[in-house]
Amino acid sequence: MIRVVTLDSFDEKQIAKLCQTLYTAFGVGSEHSGQKEVPADLSDPLDAEKLLTEMKGIRAYEDDKVLFITSRKLKERELAGGKAPTPGFAQYNKSRAIISTHGFKDLETSFKPVARNALQQIGHLWGLHHCLDPRCSMYPPWTPSFSSGEPTFCTFCRDKSEQKLRLAKS
Amino acid sequence: MPEGSASLQLAVGDRVVYPNQGVCRVSAIEVKEVAGQKLTFVTMHREEDGAKVMVPQTKVISIGVRKVAGPEDVKQVFEFLRSDSDKADLDWKMRARTNQDRMAQGGLIGMAEVVKGLQVLSELRPLPTKERELYDNARHLLVSEIAAALNTSDCNAEDAIDLVLFPPGRERPKRTAAEFAPRPGEGDEDLGLDADLLGLDGELDLPPDEEEAPAEEEESSEEAGEEDEEAEEKPRKKAAAMPAEGGAEGAPKKRGRPPKPKPEGAEAAAPKKRGRPPKPKPEGAEAAAPKKRGRPPKPKPEGAEAAAPKKRGRPPKAKPAETEAEDQDADLDDDIEADE
Numbered sequence: 001m002i003r004v005v006t007l008d009s010f011d012e013k014q015i016a017k018l019c020q021t022l023y024t025a026f027g028v029g030s031e032h033s034g035q036k037e038v039p040a041d042l043s044d045p046l047d048a049e050k051l052l053t054e055m056k057g058i059r060a061y062e063d064d065k066v067l068f069i070t071s072r073k074l075k076e077r078e079l080a081g082g083k084a085p086t087p088g089f090a091q092y093n094k095s096r097a098i099i100s101t102h103g104f105k106d107l108e109t110s111f112k113p114v115a116r117n118a119l120q121q122i123g124h125l126w127g128l129h130h131c132l133d134p135r136c137s138m139y140p141p142w143t144p145s146f147s148s149g150e151p152t153f154c155t156f157c158r159d160k161s162e163q164k165l166r167l168a169k170s
Numbered sequence: 171m172p173e174g175s176a177s178l179q180l181a182v183g184d185r186v187v188y189p190n191q192g193v194c195r196v197s198a199i200e201v202k203e204v205a206g207q208k209l210t211f212v213t214m215h216r217e218e219d220g221a222k223v224m225v226p227q228t229k230v231i232s233i234g235v236r237k238v239a240g241p242e243d244v245k246q247v248f249e250f251l252r253s254d255s256d257k258a259d260l261d262w263k264m265r266a267r268t269n270q271d272r273m274a275q276g277g278l279i280g281m282a283e284v285v286k287g288l289q290v291l292s293e294l295r296p297l298p299t300k301e302r303e304l305y306d307n308a309r310h311l312l313v314s315e316i317a318a319a320l321n322t323s324d325c326n327a328e329d330a331i332d333l334v335l336f337p338p339g340r341e342r343p344k345r346t347a348a349e350f351a352p353r354p355g356e357g358d359e360d361l362g363l364d365a366d367l368l369g370l371d372g373e374l375d376l377p378p379d380e381e382e383a384p385a386e387e388e389e390s391s392e393e394a395g396e397e398d399e400e401a402e403e404k405p406r407k408k409a410a411a412m413p414a415e416g417g418a419e420g421a422p423k424k425r426g427r428p429p430k431p432k433p434e435g436a437e438a439a440a441p442k443k444r445g446r447p448p449k450p451k452p453e454g455a456e457a458a459a460p461k462k463r464g465r466p467p468k469p470k471p472e473g474a475e476a477a478a479p480k481k482r483g484r485p486p487k488a489k490p491a492e493t494e495a496e497d498q499d500a501d502l503d504d505d506i507e508a509d510e
Contacts, residue, residue: 081333092324129309130332132292142338156302
């Protein structure tokens, strides 16, 4: 089950549409599990890694994946390869991920890139790595062509995610 | 032997890398009795999923188990990934063998080479399924080890690698097959193929200085004997991988006994051919027609030269004795007409 948790107010219709897209991509039930408040000690831009570990009070089963959505900016990360733009972050092979709609006007006009980003972060939760195919949602998100693609997976990534889902405990 | 595993002292709690499996943590070192023998086993748990692996301590190094790379090794990996020098091998067999070797050895640089090589190749054409899987496995192992080495999350480690492989704001370049073509001097010469293996005779119109080279090479390799052949395989492979520097000075040093000094006047001799020497021909047989292949023709009976060609199909039914003589005459007439 994929649980979408909003950290700011969003259009309900668009969130329902996003849940529908996630269901189509993964074949797993997806629902909006309400809105939560960001911990008070976190300031803008949000530290995604810290936020994911500090968020409390999210009810989910062991195999559930939780996707947080915020309109606030996420802090760029300083990595060994350089400064990483951070439209989203996921705990690889675990259960929590976050995406940001910062930089987009609203969810309706920029649905595709947001949905693609959501697919990628949940893909990371299922153990998927970045892909070589520019049409796949697992393609690195900082590339220029990322935001223009459809929220779908390539054959390899879809097969792999299905395999991971079959191996899940519940 | 894998890099950095010449001497490996393991203790409980150490993080190690098991080739093709990933990062493991040593959970116990204990003596167990197996088939009447007391063996010391190193028990490891894979960090990714907790799978348990037990390895006899004597086999740890030969398997390729090594400690997790340090920050210096990671720096080297990033330098390698940044470099634009790596060209993918277009020969799929060679590529598959090299990549499998790298994966089996389990070195950090080896995995980076697999990832980079296949990524560069994917800029030319989409990867086939097997190589796509190999790419994914190599990437997974590389990411998990870099994450362990830098003590960061897998997501950060992967983004760090991809920031180098897919620089922000730039699309991946489209490559052409011409970019992967071997440069002059990197061709078949470096693979250690001599004229015989390529199916060429020594009768090529080559300049005299180039004609000498294969003959020397053959002699030296023949004299070195079979024992050296196995030992030479690996250096040959290495030599094939190394770019040719051109000229005699840059050529890799040949192994084995040096060639015997040739007697004077033997310079103009044709290069020695491999295989059984041809039989000496009898005198006067030079003008003989080349031997035809296949079954020799049956000796024809005398007077049968004018015989009619054998007819196809079912033989005519046996006719009564009275008409036999007349029919034979008629058949003969038909045949003569047909021949005319």
